[in-house]
Amino acid sequence: MQAIPSIKVWDLPTRIFHWLLAILILLQYGTAEWHWLSMQWHVWFGYATLALLLFRVTWGFVGSQTSRFADFVAAPRRALAYARDLLADKTRLDIGHKPGHNPGHNPLGGWSVLAMLACLLVQTITGLFSSNHRHSEFGPWAARIPEQWVRRLTEIHQINQNVLLVLIGIHIAVVLAYWIGRDENLVGPMLHGRKPLAPMAPLRFASLRRAFGVVALAAFVVWVIVAAAGVGA
């Protein structure tokens, strides 16, 4: 059998985003649930997570082809058709050939990426307004809004962290199922960027300079959000 050449599908910024995000989320649970460091670090890591998410959302519009929402958010009908093909085992190795089979996220995976990003944004944004009942641990905006809103948003922060855990659990289970059940390693490409794919039209990649610009913008926006609360870090 002829070896399938590998083609670059994930750009460096998206790969760095992914693994940095995974590390930061681990640190967020570590600091909030397992007494790692202190809650002050939870808040600082939270700012970094928010900046990373703002980067990724912007990169979804101005980044490389496979990172753009327009590239991987498929109509629900296409996602269902893909699910049917997946169950009938018709998706193997023809990725990139059939319309609807994408070199980047597949039509189902695209929706799970959106769900994770939305859930992470809810978690980080509610964190900005959260406070524990003794007010010894609080986000920068907690002292600026009415007490009952703080209670409500803290509740959402507490409930949504479980939703996030479920989404991450499904995410990792699906990645492992592709690997073990279908012999498709998706983790390698998220590390080195390349996937074995049949020849196809070249993908478009955005420059690193643009990625730096978007990172700087995202960091600036988070700085403004924190500074505007006026409570120090």
Ligand code: HEM
């Ligand atoms: C994706 C990012 C985040 C994750 C996964 C996360 C996770 C958590 C978890 C698991 C808790 C404990 C909740 C409980 O008691 O059941 C917590 C509490 C808290 N988080 Fe976050 N958090 C994130 C982002 C943030 C951010 C950005 C801030 C503030 C800037 C923040 C501020 C707080 C505060 C003040 C508490 C204490 C509230 C309480 O006692 O329930 N978090 N967070």
Ligand code: HEM
């Ligand atoms: C806190 C943990 C994690 C979170 C929040 C997370 C989140 C995400 C997100 C948002 C994406 C979309 C990437 C993008 O387009 O920007 C993604 C993709 C991916 N993640 Fe994770 N991830 C986590 C942990 C992991 C782990 C531990 C693995 C390895 C077992 C993994 C493997 C992958 C792979 C292979 C993809 C690409 C999937 C594809 O080919 O469509 N992730 N993840």
